Amino acid sequence: MPKLKVNDIEVEVEEGLTVLQACEKAGVEIPRFCYHEKLSIAGNCRMCLVEMEKSPKPIASCAMPAADGMNIKTNTPFVEKARKGVMEFLLANHPLDCPVCDQGGECDLQDQSMFYGVDKSRFKENKRAVPEKHMGPLIKTQMTRCIHCTRCVRFATEVAGVSELGAIGRGEDMQITTYLEQSMQSELSANVIDLCPVGALTSKPYVFEARPWELKKTETVDVMDAVGSNVRVDTYDWEVKRVLPIINEDINEEWISDKTRYACDGLLNQRLDTPFIKYNGKFEKASWSEVFKIIKSKFENSSNDKVCGFVGDLTNMETGFIFKEFFDRTLNNNNYDSRSDNRFLDNTERQNYIFNSSINGIEDSDLIFLIGANPRYEATILNARIRKAFLNNNTKVISLNDLGDLTYPYENLDGQTQSIKTIFEGSNKISNEIISANKPMIIIGESLLKLNSAEYLFNLIKNFLKKNNKFSENWNPFNILSCDAATVGNLDLGILNKETNLLEKLKSNKFEIIYLVGQDNLEFNKKDEFVIYQGSHGDKGAEIADIILPGSAYTEQDGYFTNLEGKIQKAYKASYPPGESKEDWQIINELAEVMNNRKLFNDKEELESSMFNYLKLQQQKQITKNNEQKISDFQNEKLNIQIKDYYFSNVIARSSKTMIECNNSKINIRSTGTEG
Amino acid sequence: MSLRRPTKNQPKTFEFSSSSMDEANKIVLKYPEGKQQSAVMALLYIAQKQNDNWIPLAAMKYIANFLDMPYIKVYEVATFYTMYNLSPVGKYFVQVCTTTPCMIRGANKLVEACKEKISDKENELSNDKSCSWMEVECLGACVNAPMMQINDDYYEDLDKEKTVEIFDKILKGEEPKPGSYRGRLNTEPENNRKTLMDVKNA
Numbered sequence: 001m002p003k004l005k006v007n008d009i010e011v012e013v014e015e016g017l018t019v020l021q022a023c024e025k026a027g028v029e030i031p032r033f034c035y036h037e038k039l040s041i042a043g044n045c046r047m048c049l050v051e052m053e054k055s056p057k058p059i060a061s062c063a064m065p066a067a068d069g070m071n072i073k074t075n076t077p078f079v080e081k082a083r084k085g086v087m088e089f090l091l092a093n094h095p096l097d098c099p100v101c102d103q104g105g106e107c108d109l110q111d112q113s114m115f116y117g118v119d120k121s122r123f124k125e126n127k128r129a130v131p132e133k134h135m136g137p138l139i140k141t142q143m144t145r146c147i148h149c150t151r152c153v154r155f156a157t158e159v160a161g162v163s164e165l166g167a168i169g170r171g172e173d174m175q176i177t178t179y180l181e182q183s184m185q186s187e188l189s190a191n192v193i194d195l196c197p198v199g200a201l202t203s204k205p206y207v208f209e210a211r212p213w214e215l216k217k218t219e220t221v222d223v224m225d226a227v228g229s230n231v232r233v234d235t236y237d238w239e240v241k242r243v244l245p246i247i248n249e250d251i252n253e254e255w256i257s258d259k260t261r262y263a264c265d266g267l268l269n270q271r272l273d274t275p276f277i278k279y280n281g282k283f284e285k286a287s288w289s290e291v292f293k294i295i296k297s298k299f300e301n302s303s304n305d306k307v308c309g310f311v312g313d314l315t316n317m318e319t320g321f322i323f324k325e326f327f328d329r330t331l332n333n334n335n336y337d338s339r340s341d342n343r344f345l346d347n348t349e350r351q352n353y354i355f356n357s358s359i360n361g362i363e364d365s366d367l368i369f370l371i372g373a374n375p376r377y378e379a380t381i382l383n384a385r386i387r388k389a390f391l392n393n394n395t396k397v398i399s400l401n402d403l404g405d406l407t408y409p410y411e412n413l414d415g416q417t418q419s420i421k422t423i424f425e426g427s428n429k430i431s432n433e434i435i436s437a438n439k440p441m442i443i444i445g446e447s448l449l450k451l452n453s454a455e456y457l458f459n460l461i462k463n464f465l466k467k468n469n470k471f472s473e474n475w476n477p478f479n480i481l482s483c484d485a486a487t488v489g490n491l492d493l494g495i496l497n498k499e500t501n502l503l504e505k506l507k508s509n510k511f512e513i514i515y516l517v518g519q520d521n522l523e524f525n526k527k528d529e530f531v532i533y534q535g536s537h538g539d540k541g542a543e544i545a546d547i548i549l550p551g552s553a554y555t556e557q558d559g560y561f562t563n564l565e566g567k568i569q570k571a572y573k574a575s576y577p578p579g580e581s582k583e584d585w586q587i588i589n590e591l592a593e594v595m596n597n598r599k600l601f602n603d604k605e606e607l608e609s610s611m612f613n614y615l616k617l618q619q620q621k622q623i624t625k626n627n628e629q630k631i632s633d634f635q636n637e638k639l640n641i642q643i644k645d646y647y648f649s650n651v652i653a654r655s656s657k658t659m660i661e662c663n664n665s666k667i668n669i670r671s672t673g674t675e676g
Numbered sequence: 677m678s679l680r681r682p683t684k685n686q687p688k689t690f691e692f693s694s695s696s697m698d699e700a701n702k703i704v705l706k707y708p709e710g711k712q713q714s715a716v717m718a719l720l721y722i723a724q725k726q727n728d729n730w731i732p733l734a735a736m737k738y739i740a741n742f743l744d745m746p747y748i749k750v751y752e753v754a755t756f757y758t759m760y761n762l763s764p765v766g767k768y769f770v771q772v773c774t775t776t777p778c779m780i781r782g783a784n785k786l787v788e789a790c791k792e793k794i795s796d797k798e799n800e801l802s803n804d805k806s807c808s809w810m811e812v813e814c815l816g817a818c819v820n821a822p823m824m825q826i827n828d829d830y831y832e833d834l835d836k837e838k839t840v841e842i843f844d845k846i847l848k849g850e851e852p853k854p855g856s857y858r859g860r861l862n863t864e865p866e867n868n869r870k871t872l873m874d875v876k877n878a
Contacts, residue, residue: 157746163745163746163748163749164746164748165748166746166748166749166751166752167752168679168751168752168755168756169679169680169755169756170755170756173679175679178748179746179747179748179751180733180751
């Protein structure tokens with residue numbers, strides 16, 4: 001390992017690291033624009049110049065590999081003069097429009113010019129002006145501000161896997177653009193806004209909304225998909241202005257998907273802000289005590305087994321748990337479920353419904369087999385990880401279906417369940433590949449679990465992997481790709497009913513009262529049922545409701561979510577629920593109080609601790625449980641991958657104007673036929 | 677110099693003719709497998725030659741598909757190099773050298789001739805769309821200054837009248853003779869040599 005000196009501090013770094021990284025290790029900060037840890041090295045901004053002994057010229061530390069015996073100086077007048085020179089060149093063509101620039105306050109160029117900028121410009125010529133470029137509904141461009149660091153170009157080619165951005169022209173006339181100014185066809189596109197060190201690429205929906213120092217910042221987790229990306233929610237008053245990624249190397253690295261970032265304007269539209277009661281087909285405003293009274297009398301007038309409840313895809317675990325307690329303790333029945341379709345589920349073991357190899361594990365894997373999953377739309381960040389694994393290790397990817405462009409090459413099969421059967425009976429070329437792979441990953445999507453022979457295939461795959469010793473202490477090849485933020489948490493809490501088929505009973509109108517908590521995806525024809533809908537948005541669920549209880553969205557209450565890997569994370573309250581709406585757990589707790597004169601839990605802390613106790617008990621139960629497998633039938637089916645419309649996958653996204661624009665921009669591209 | 681943009685009226689399709697295809701395949705073979713993208717510059721030049729000295733967007737797409745690379749990468753190369761023409765320049769593409777040696781020897785007169793005979797402005801097609809002209813930097817024939825290049829040929833030792841004559845021929849569809857217009861062979865000294873008189877074979 002090379003040893004070198006940085007400002008007389010001795011540091012030892014790994015082979016292959018750069019001088020800049022060595023400097024960081026020595027605790028010295030180096031200014032930079034083009035260098036980014038997660039991207040390839042370009043070395044074109046020249047801001048990171050340092051002095052190296054025996055070199056007559058300053059060196060670009062980001063592009064120079066650290067070598068043994070180097071003596072680096074970063075605080076000499078020589079270095080300062082060099083950086084000042086670079087800064088003067090960068091500022092020569094940069095407009096002085098910080099007061100009207102959205103990047104102001106969080107701009108790398110602004111910050112660094114405080115140290116290295118000169119107060120006057122010696123550039124007397126005309127400044128360069130560059131026309132704005134169209135890059136889709138999310139990215140606003142002001143290309144005159146561009147300093148040509150090419151971070152966005154490298155991000156698009158390397159991480160997002162869509163080579164659509166590039167630098168055209170040369171020298172002073174160089175311009176960053178998408179090919180013929182089409183919008184970027186990637187679900188990660190808006191990350192270029194964070195990467196841009198200046199105000200050239202800024203957020204279109206957030207344009208002129210607020211200054212960074214006016215915003216309240218809350219670090220929380222995202223619920224748009226099951227990945228559980230770590231995000232920072234910026235609020236101004238109660239309004240969520242924007243969502244930004246925060247670094248979590250185990251989950252989302254530094255990126256978030258466009259839906260995570262821009263569905264937040266859906267938090268302002270279609271909100272339920274007061275309780276409603278339906279009289280003669282029309283909703284009328286009511287007070288909490290009124291609606292609770294009506295609900296109480298309804299519950300009292302029907303037998304308990306005629307009541308059922310469903311939990312939705314965005315509810316946090318506390319709400320799920322108290323909902324379950326409400327049914328178990330107050331109503332004395334277990335007619336509750338968190339599934340909105342008849343998918344197969346074996347919850348005897350936790351590994352049967354989580355992503356066992358973990359997201360980090362993708363990078364260690366040497367073979368990935370996708371069955372019934374389209375990770376690009378179901379878990380965008382996870383798909384970026386698969387691409388990273390492909391780039392670094394040339395990981396082989398096989399998919400049962402043809403999934404279109406996944407941003408990496410893959411082998412696709414015919415999409416028939418018969419081929420799953422032949423592969424996992426061990427009489428196929430691919431079976432041998434799985435057997436010979438060190439760390440194979442089988443990723444099973446929800447579409448497979450909805451098949452008629454899901455149980456057969458599920459057990460077949462699992463037994464095949466067991467038989468060939470693919471399960472080991474540090475590797476579990478069996479993965480379920482859940483799509484919704486609440487799925488794994490609800491299953492951990494056991495919010496499901498295995499004895500009776502609730503959905504069938506629901507469809508044949510066997511219930512008198514239906515209690516929906518954020519559940520908008522049920523398909524049934526309402527007859528005489530009394531529907532209580534508790535949720536944040538007026539969507540499909542609220543439409544059929546007789547009583548609406550206004551709840552809170554994920555940014556308006558503290559709550560736990562378990563991501564697809566089974567990692568439990570807390571989402572923090574960033575703003576307040578609108579109007580008279582309350583936190584979800586509170587509503588159920590108060591309803592229980594109205595019904596029984598006793599709250600289920602005294603406060604949130606009691607709820608949390610009893611929830612964690614329950615989870616602990618469940619885990620211990622699982623260890624002692626025996627697994628017996630029923631024999632089930634096989635039938636050959638076509639496995640169709642049903643993915644929800646990417647931009648409209650949940651209530652928040654459906655209420656978001658930005659998501660509609662995104663969807664429209666994709667449709668336009670499709671219809672012109674010029675996309676090649 | 678400013679950013680050159682592709683012209684508005686673009687042909688819908690482009691395909692290599694059989695002779696271009698042969699040439700292109702020969703060039704692609706020069707590079708190891710998986711590195712065919714290196715052939716992009718040569719292929720763009722072939723496309724330009726085939727298509728009356730300019731490269732339409734369809735050709736860039738065609739080449740991108742030919743070499744299995746993203747469109748934007750080909751577009752980047754084509755906009756970077758000034759010798760790729762992105763808008764029609766006519767069947768006869770006149771490039772007048774106006775760098776110092778030619779300028780001293782009267783290149784401005786050549787430019788005047790261009791303005792009179794071809795078009796008022798640089799990079800504009802003549803009335804019959806067969807011809808356009810532009811000023812360029814040194815073409816490396818300073819000994820025969822002033823000079824201009826039409827397609828692949830150099831026309832040297834010019835003055836205004838001779839240039840006009842050449843243009844007249846071109847516009848009529850004839851092909852004027854390339855080379856020196858003061859009767860020199862290549863770059864030999866005018867009116868016999870003045871130095872090294874005693875060396876016979878110099």
